[in-house]
Amino acid sequence: MSIAFGKALTRTKTTIPGLVVFDLPVHGDARGWFKENWQREKMLALGLEDFGPVQNNISFNDQAGTTRGIHAEPWDKWVSVATGRIFGAWVDLRDGPTFGAVYTTELDPSRAIFVPRGVGNSYQTLEPDTAYTYLVNDHWSPDAEYSFLNLADETAAIDWPIALSEVEISAKDLAHPRLQDVHPIPPRKTLILGAGGQLGLALRAHYGDAPHIEYATRTDLDITAPGLPSARRSRDYDTIINASAYTAVDTAETPDGRTAAWAANATGVAALARIATANGITLVHVSSDYVYDGTKHGEYTETDPISPLGVYGQTKAAGDTAAGTCPRHYIIRTSWVIGEGHNFVRTMANLAERGINPTVVNDQTGRLTFTTDIAAGIHHLLTTHPEYGTYNLTSTGTPTTWADIARSVFELTGHDPARITGVTTTDYFAGATAPVAPRPHNSTLNLAKLEATGYTPANHRVSLADYLTSLNHSRPSRSKFAGV
Structure with missing residues (x-):
């Protein structure tokens, strides 16, 4: 895996409102590398809202091609990669004019993304031993409203690097509805x-x-x-x-x-x-x-x-x-x-x-x-x-x-x-x-x-x-x- 060292901390808006990509400075030498994966003061200075994370989750994937999603929850996420590399796909499942909008990009340890409430999140690992990590600002609740979209939805038409027929996907993710049947996430x-x-x-x-x-x-x-x-x-x-x-x-x-x-x-x-x-x-x-x-x-x-x-x-x-x-x-x-x-x-x-x-x-x-x-x-x-x-x-x-x-x-x-x-x-x-x-x-x-x-x-x-x-x-x- 090749990581781009020494990048400046920058933010880039995407085609989905509120979905923002961040380039992270990674410092490396013969011993390995170090980065500030989440630094509140610096992130706020770049215009990220103070979303108040309460939980940190890590998903470890031992094979390339592991595919998860598309899940939209009623909370915000700060998504990054600790090791490995992913192809990420995000679909706006919020009720509103951008419902169905799609954005894709690759993330490695030098890139992170802020995913606002109601935007569907999914990824496919591009390397073995990929650790996908995310901060969220709420705890899971059975009473919350969730939405899901099928990874193969024809309207979203996500161009997965590895064909879905060749990758590891859960039966639950395969059963998610097409966009026309998705229940949009309402605003707070x-x-x-x-x-x-x-x-x-x-x-x-x-x-x-x-x-x-x-x-x-x-x-x-x-x-x-x-x-x-x-x-x-x-x-x-x-x-x-x-x-x-x-x-x-x-x-x-x-x-x-x-x-x-x-x-x-x-x-x-x-x-x-x-x-x-x-x-x-x-x-x-x-x-x-x-x-x-x-x-x-x-x-x-x-x-x-x-x-x-x-x-x-x-x-x-x-x-x-x-x-x-x-x-x-x-x-x-x-x-x-x-x-x-x-x-x-x-x-x-x-x-x-x-x-x-x-x-x-x-x-x-x-x-x-x-x-x-x-x-x-x-x-x-x-x-x-x-x-x-x-x-x-x-x-x-x-x-x-x-x-x-x-x-x-x-x-x-x-x-x-x-x-x-x-x-x-x-x-x-x-x-x-x-x-x-x-x-x-x-x-x-x-x-x-x-x-x-x-x-x-x-x-x-x-x-x-x-x-x-x-x-x-x-x-x-x-x-x-x-x-x-």
Whole structure:
């Protein structure tokens, strides 16, 4: 066997997306040779994803012509040769436009290949005593989805160096189906938690009923439950979007509320982060303006220090810290969320229609954020894959107060905005008998980092008008909405 010594470490893309060949430096002398078969830091520097191998397998083949495959599993592989030489053939068996694509090449100790999840793997030994070795990032499971293709499939038309009629093949491999009968490997799933809340409903509307999208309410999957790590086969998931949260900011100041808020917003998020880290999952976690104390002059950026005022803000800050330990994370900081269900805008519209003249806080400043913008922004980040980290995501436009938003709701629904009376937060809650959470007076978030990724949310005043129009259409009996 002749090995090419002294090659530089390089990577070469193939015709199958994600399938990448690596030339490996092999150092030899009279004693033999040495190579770094897998070197995480160097491989990542060349652009290989950190696929997190958990097992190393070796297949020894004592005869030339031994042929194995074509097997597609729901995990990634780093394939190399310790001794000998192989002819390798890979067929894309993933559900998608490249299904059936074929790539072939030879591997010896100086070459390796990264095989992404769902790409069928096969090889034929070209020399005796060939040791074929591979790292995988999951353990075999009877519950996982596998796919197989016949080595002699006419559509793939692999040009085997040694005719299949002359080589050693298992009966099981000979019985694999032709391409037309192969069950494609589906993509890893996206799990959306909090699917029954305002944001969860918007995410459902945005993502629809694609088979790889899974929705879960707290009844379906409670992130505070001790059995969370074993509640799903985590390796089947690529992304977790955590739209669940404890949001009763005032009740969080009570003993029972405090316990519930910490469980959902901090402890549960820490459990999700551990699961995501262990299984190479991207964790999207939705945060809040309440992680700031609201004393800053100007817009808050993602690098400003957090300093929450009350229990709710403290639990959200703790959840952010936990989510940030996951290597693949997007923390979405947002404010003043409006979507389907009970919210401030609906309340003001109902009061306007009923002839009630409300008193509304006028010393808290920020922007409304519509759940449609949050859902679209999350989808954008997961599609374009900018740098992991924290991103502010609110609607755009000039910051305003809750009182001014109330006046806009009255005006847009054909009512006199002068019916709104503005008061300070202190005056508004004067005389309250139940605990009241402190509110940040400035909730305005800077959007430059998000916009640099190519996504700009809609103007909150335009979205407000659109939202009220949709509200009017969904409630035709409410005639006073006719002016929207």
